[in-house]
Amino acid sequence: MTRAGSVRPRTVIVEDHALFAESLDIAMTMEGYDVRRVAVPETAVSASQMVAAVLKQQPRIVLLDLDLGAFGDGSRIINPIARAGANVVVVTASLDQARWGGCIYQGARKVMSKTRPLNEILAVVRRLSQGLPVMDVDEREGLLSLWQAQRRDTEEHRERLDRLTPRERQVLGSLMEGHQVKDIARASVVSEATVRTQVKAILAKLEVSSQISAVGLARSAGWEPPSRSDAS
Structure with a gap:
């Protein structure tokens, strides 16, 4: 619980899996965070519209899923949200480490699997709210290397297709x-x-x-x- 008069950073959840979003919401609310949820539209919308919906909540921390139903790939909104000053934590069912590296390149502070215990996700949010690092250099560089290797392969494949x-x-x-x-x-x-x-x-x-x-x-x-x- 928070001390009297203390306010923890506003956290925004962008997640199309209702049960998982609800679990995050309840857990963080119990810890004293100001939690908001941005509904994932059932029809396709632009990345700028999603970014505007998130930033309207004035978040300090954003918990973002990668596969967002009709919207598609959530990584498209990482960079503009991060540039606006929010700390983006990707929580995803994807196990593609190169894709995780792409999220880090776009500005995410951390990428986590949804299979991790809820208290580990909360620990990351807690450290970010305290201004502490949430990823060591080796983990960061490893993920970025995987993403860069995949990007090189993709570019080479596209050259062949051309x-x-x-x-x-x-x-x-x-x-x-x-x-x-x-x-x-x-x-x-x-x-x-x-x-x-x-x-x-x-x-x-x-x-x-x-x-x-x-x-x-x-x-x-x-x-x-x-x-x-x-x-x-």
Whole structure:
């Protein structure tokens, strides 16, 4: 409990899992924090709208989930919130350490798994409210290194994808949708041999040995196939 007259920093929770958000809210309120919750919209909104909703609460500490339903990736709002002076703590179900490193790069003070005991999350909030560090140098540098390595891989994969011709991109897009060579040939009114030649060229340019690997590389790079109108 807080001493009489003392006020702990305002903490804002941005979390679309109602039960988890409620647990955080109750625990921090019992410790004397001024807790506010920002509702995650059920329809898509812009990052600037989410940032405005959070900053309107004038938080000192923000507990942020990464996967926010219709809004999508919560990491998009870390940097503007951190630049506004709030301490962002990411609490996520994601176990992707490179993704955690990206959050640190964007300005998060700490990234934690939702599987950690609630008292560990509260301990981080407590240290931040006291102006104390919550991440040592080794942990920080390790996460940033993983993120940087992933970013290099992604950039390299995108460079390979840029080598594809418009037709090869169309074929790769069809493979990503689960279509087989014979289906692609039929839809394009060309022979299967022609499509197999195009697939072979795709594998060579992407430096992979199978269609599955080509699709995986494209998805890992966040590559979007051309739209039907672009391909026509």
